[in-house]
Amino acid sequence: MNENDRKFYTIGEVSNLLGISQNTIRYIEKKLSFLKPKKIKGKRYYTQKELKLLRLILHYWKEKGIPLEIIEKLYPEEKLILLIKKELLEILNLLKSR
Numbered sequence: 548m549n550e551n552d553r554k555f556y557t558i559g560e561v562s563n564l565l566g567i568s569q570n571t572i573r574y575i576e577k578k579l580s581f582l583k584p585k586k587i588k589g590k591r592y593y594t595q596k597e598l599k600l601l602r603l604i605l606h607y608w609k610e611k612g613i614p615l616e617i618i619e620k621l622y623p624e625e626k627l628i629l630l631i632k633k634e635l636l637e638i639l640n641l642l643k644s645r
């Protein structure tokens with residue numbers, strides 16, 4: 548089954564897909580009020596949207612060094628999208644200058 552065909556992912560599956568520990572995922576959830584996976588009988592289930600959001604969070608937190616507290620303030624999604632657009636424009640300008 549293709550990753551895009553799935554409706555829900557367990558925390559273990561998300562951990563494997565993103566290459567991070569389950570503890571890291573729980574830590575991110577604790578710090579970010581907007582990331583709330585569905586819980587059934589104590590098990591977390593993540594949607595495709597939450598998986599994509601986690602990838603985005605990891606990019607800015609781990610790769611760009613932006614603290615989770617700042618990411619929390621950048622949410623709602625519109626502010627994150629503005630940050631992405633700004634980053635893409637910088638990349639485009641770098642490519643044009645070559």
